[in-house]
Amino acid sequence: MEHPNGDASSSGAAQNGQREDAGEYKLKFCTVCASNQNRSMEGHLRLAEAKFPVISFGTGSLVRLPGPSISEPNVYKFNETSYDSIYRELEAKDPRLYRANGLLNMLDRNRVVKWGPERWQDWQIGRPRVEHKNDQGSDGMEGGIADIVVTCEERCWDAVIDDLLSRGSPLNRPVHVINIDIKDNHEEASVGGKAMVDLANSLNKVASEERAKIGASAFDSATGLGRSGFDERVPDVLAEWQERWPNLPSTWTLAWF
Amino acid sequence: MAAAAPVKTLSVSEQIQQLNGARNLALENAVYYDKIVKGILPIIGPSSPVELRRWGAEFLAESLSTPVLSTRDKENLTVAVLETLRSLVESPNEDPVVLRASVIAAASAYPVIMRWIIHNSYHVESWEHISAIKSSIMRIWDSAATPVRLCCIKFAQRVVLAQTASNGTEQKYNGLDVSLNMIPANHPLLDPRALEAEASGLLDRMLGILQDNSSDALFVDATLNTLSILIRSRPGTSSRITSVVLNFNPLKLANSPMTPKNKVLVRSMEKTTRMLLIHLLKRDQGNPLSGRIQQQIERLMRSRAEIFDDANRKRALAEQPAANYGDAKRQKLEVGVPQLQIPPLPPGPQSLATLFTLTNNVGLQGFDVTQVPAPFAARICVKTLASIDQRILDQAINGIRSRLGAFYVAAAAAAAAAPPPSEQQPAPINAETAPLGIDEDDDDYEPNFYAAEDTEQILNKLDTAPPEKPVGQNTEASATLAALGQFKLPPPPSLDAEAVAKVGQVTASRVFGPLSVLEEPPLRKPKAGINRLAASSYDREAWLTLITRLATRSTAGLEDVNGKVKGEETGDALDRPRMALSNMIREMLYNYVLEDWRRRIEVAVAWLCEEWYNDQLTKRSQIDAPLHYEKWALRLVDGIVSYLTAQDKVLTRFLAEIPELSRALLGRLKSLCSDPTTVQLALTTLLYQVMMRPPVREIALDTVADIWSEYEEARPLAAKYLVKWRPGFIESQTRAMEAGNGDTNMAVAA
Incomplete structure (x- = not known):
């Protein structure tokens, strides 16, 4: 008895040191845009800074970034190219152009958030993400599952839903998929990032409240509100959020992983 | 059982930290799942603290569904946890979080256990456990907390999936491929027909929410999002589900007041339904109902556009203030008259500025117009008035008018302290802006009491409004409004x-x-006659x-x-x-x-x-x-x-038609005779007067005579007329002239 006891307390102390807000309940988020570069990464960073567990993806077939002309985009493969390598390539190609259009700035931000752009369709949902320890927002995402998916464009929402329908929901886990229409430029992405954090905070507040109704006692005394759960309150939160962000039209559904 | 031993002496939070460590171990290496799952079972049972039960149930749900373990690996694990899972599900008044995770775990366990039983029919115990779990879940499906009920739907879907015949198109992983096909006809425990009948009943129960055309978006979405794989890979269910989905009207809720939440719900149900249909059209092209699916998709898109068009348009404008400044690419070109939204004034004293403020833009509302130089403001006004659509102006004027009307009605009501007749109720109350709004709960709508409620509400509003004196006395508001009527323009500067x-x-x-x-005027117009x-x-x-x-x-x-x-x-x-x-x-x-x-x-x-x-x-x-x-x-x-030129007969006409001719006037024609080309014109004109206007005949002839005597070149023609109209004149003139000429001739001769 002695030995494992001491063992446990030491490991407990170590974990305490790692996570100061260990007691606080945090919803897990997943942000999605087309190329996992601008809008989803802005959201990823903002949510991570707000201490939410978060991962991010793109739904496009390839990572597309603006090139010297509209017909010559810079194209990269998902999952195989790091932000850092893209940064270095573009910097070598035409530093003036890519600094002026904000790409280098964006990639510079992205490369400190995580390694590289990931494709939604290639994501094996539920596969542990223990190898992503250095990603921002990885804390809490070890299980590889999110409670809330936030897409940044109707097209991406459609792609996510279609993909989830195709997968056949093997994990049996409900997930709220929320689209926020954000235009694909740096300014709008920044506004969208703020709106995402606002949404995350609002949802998390409700989720914590529901989670705090511990045990059968809460369930017993349940009349109306006591019985409601987090899921039920999501549309309310979203409606209130939409009033606050009328320029970011949203769509929501409850889907399954 | 190393993990179980220290538990008794640790606090709950310490235990959870320890458990998290164990979980991380399993996440890093799936080999540990078996050991860890089995190790934690004793400490997560119904008698454990709720925090541990929550952690345990969630860990079970995660473990039983993890993609890193094959179905074969999971069989062992799943069989081991069944008893604990059963105790959690059956435990009375279980915490909803525990229950939810347990149902999720059960949904993952079901196909795995069924597959296990198919191959190991001797293991009656497992089948008993999972059957008990199933009936518990069926029991709480309608009564539990919402998050639990949602997962019950998913559990039912897994049961239906496992107990119907597959067409083999599903992915062979995570138990999705477990189906009725795998059960041998003579299986001692599993009767395919009974199982299929059960599945059919469960499917009915699942689809009930759609058949009832429920507006509970959460359950509708949750159900719709489970149906795709059933339709695609379970042909026995396909047409039934598809026709239920096609008959479901996700826009029914749109008939009730469009509160912000209802918007979210309607949009969600419509989009979820449409996504499922589009998905089926794409992935399931052999579906005999494709034609109907296509039609329904189009119908939904049209209806959605109709319902949300207005809102979208408004948003589009708000979104793109640049559109007003010539951003032609993004501009929406519309023919219809945009509807001006004029919210009624909130109760209480108002400034003159608020009365006339129509914009909802807070920034614009705060703008002090008096800062604009008057001449500049005048120019803006003139330009705006010149270009504004009359219908919009009318809308704005009527809006202000009804605001004023509302103001006076409210003031009068306050003065009389008597309920005003209901039709006097001013401008319609906008549910979204009225601060003391009508109860938004649609269920409370009672038409019989509507008017009474309105009166009461008005009085309530007046009660809660800041103290207001009767209209006769000078309230702040009526003072500002009254000042309007007495305005006089300053006297103009003297000219x-x-x-x-x-x-x-x-x-x-x-x-x-x-x-x-x-x-x-038209070339030939009808004569109006004397009465014109x-x-x-x-x-x-x-x-x-x-x-x-x-x-x-x-x-x-x-x-x-x-x-x-x-x-x-x-x-x-x-x-x-x-x-x-x-x-x-x-x-x-x-x-x-x-x-x-x-x-x-x-x-x-x-x-x-x-x-x-x-x-x-x-x-x-x-x-x-x-x-x-x-x-x-x-x-x-x-x-x-x-x-004048020789062709200008208008002269003749002009002189003929003007009411009075004088000697001086006709004398002006003489000058024409100095030009040989216009001699004829002048003389014809005069002749016309002579012939057609007897009163001026004499002065006209005098003029001709003058011409005869003054202009040599005109003489032959003038002589011709004079001979006819003043016989003897030329002779007398000639004689007189000859007399005169004689003198001169003589003088020359001399």
């Missing part, structure tokens, strides 16, 4: 004579403005009539009756700018005629007729006013004469 003259000139020139716009009324046809001719009469009626008061007197007193040089308005108009009329005299000769005739008539009136009334006819007739002839 001196020159300014009057200048302004008069501008006025006169404006009178001519419409002439260029008015259309030409002048200036009643509103064409160019009518306007000209108006102008000529404006110029020529001294009775209109435009005449400078005392002009002569003043002229004598102050001298011509000073008097000129004071030219009377009528003379200014005459001057312009003259210019107008001369600009294109060949075509405007009729105007000249009409004008001169009016002048002549006016002169007659002046003479008769013996006012000491100047006469104009002669003067202007002479000016007109003088103006025309120098431009």
Whole structure:
């Protein structure tokens, strides 16, 4: 008895040191845009800074970034190219152009958030993400599952839903998929990032409240509100959020992983 | 069981930290799952603290569904946890979080256990456990907390999936491929027909929410999002589910008030339904219902557009303020009149500014218009008024009017402290903006009590409004409003004579403005007969009539009756700018005629007729006013004469039609005879007067005679007429001349 006891307390102390807000309940988020570069990464960073567990993806077939002309985009493969390598390539190609259009700035931000752009369709949902320890927002995402998916464009929402329908929901886990229409430029992405954090905070507040109704006692005394759960309150939160962000039209559904 | 041992001496949070460590181990290496899962089972049972049960149930749900373990690996694990899972599900009044995770775990366990039983029919115990779990879940499906009930739907889906025949198109992983096909017909425990019947019943229960056309978006979405794989890979369910989905109307809720939440719900259900249909159309092209699916998708998109169009449009404008400044690419081109939203005023005293504020933009509301320089503001106003759509202006005016009406009604109601009649209730209350709004809960709507409620609400509003004195006394608001009625324009600056003259000139020139716009009269117009009324046809001719009469009626008061007197007193040089308005108009009329005299000769005739008539009136009334006819007739002839050519028969007509001819007037024709080409014109014109106007025959003949004697070149023609109309004249003249000539001849000879 002695030995494992001491063992446990030491490991407990170590974990305490790692996570100061260990007691606080945090919803897990997943942000999605087309190329996992601008809008989803802005959201990823903002949510991570707000201490939410978060991962991010793109739904496009390839990572597309603006090139010297509209017909010559810079194209990269998902999952195989790091932000850092893209940064270095573009910097070598035409530093003036890519600094002026904000790409280098964006990639510079992205490369400190995580390694590289990931494709939604290639994501094996539920596969542990223990190898992503250095990603921002990885804390809490070890299980590889999110409670809330936030897409940044109707097209991406459609792609996510279609993909989830195709997968056949093997994990049996409900997930709220929320689209926020954000235009694909740096300014709008920044506004969208703020709106995402606002949404995350609002949802998390409700989720914590529901989670705090511990045990059968809460369930017993349940009349109306006591019985409601987090899921039920999501549309309310979203409606209130939409009033606050009328320029970011949203769509929501409850889907399954 | 190393993990279980220390538990008893640790606090719950310490235990959870320890458990998290164990979980991380499993996440890093799936090999540990088996050990860890089995190790934690003793500490997560129904008797453990709720935190541990939550952690445990969630860990079970995660473990049983993890993609890193194969179905075979999971069999072992799943069989091991069944008993614990059963105890959690069956435990009365279990915590919803525990229950939810347990149901998720059970959904993952079900196909795995079924597959296990198919191959290991001796293990009756497992089948008993999972059957008990199933019936517990069926029992709580309708009564548990919402998150649990949602997962019950998913559990039912997994049961249906496992207990119906597959077409083999599903992915072979995570138990999705477990189906009725795998059960041998003679299985000792599993009866395929009974299982299929059970699945059919469960499917009915799942689809019930759609068949009832529920508006509970959460359950509708959750159900719809489980159906895809059933339709695609379980042909036995396919057509049934598809037709239920096709008959489901996700837009039903749109008929109730569109609160922000209802918008979210309607949009969600519509989009989820449509996504499922689009998905089926794409992935399941063999579906015999494809045609209907396509139709339904289009119908949904149309209805959605109708319902949300208005909102989208508004958003589009708010989103793109740049659109107003020529961002043509993003501009929406619309033909319809945009509806102006004029929210009624909140109760309480209002400033004049709020009364007239129509914008919802907070930034604009705060803008102090008085900072704009007045001339600039005036220009903006004029330009805006010139370009604004009349219908929008009307909407705005009516909006303000109803606000004012509402204000007075509310004030009157407060004064009388009596319920106003319901139809007096002012501007409709906008549910989204009214602060003390109508109860938004649609269920409470009782039409019979509607009016009563309204009255009560108004009174409530008035009660809660800041104290207001009756209208008779000076409340802050009525004072500001009353100030409006008493406003007087400052007296205009006094005008001196020159300014009057200048302004008069501008006025006169404006009178001519419409002439260029008015259309030409048709070439042949029906004769209106003797009863026609002048200036009643509103064409160019009518306007000209108006102008000529404006110029020529001294009775209109435009005449400078005392002009002569003043002229004598102050001298011509000073008097000129004071030219009377009528003379200014005459001057312009003259210019107008001369600009294109060949075509405007009729105007000249009409004008001169009016002048002549006016002169007659002046003479008769013996006012000491100047006469104009002669003067202007002479000016007109003088103006025309120098431009006349041999072809200009209008001269003949002009002189024939003007009311009075004088010696001086006809004398002007003489000058034509100095040009051989116009001699004939002049003489024919005179001849016409001689023949057709007996009163002026004599003066016309005198003129001809003058021509005969003054212009050598005109003599033959003039002689011809004179011979006919004044016989003996030439002879007498010739004789007189010969006498005269004789003298001169003699002188020459001498």
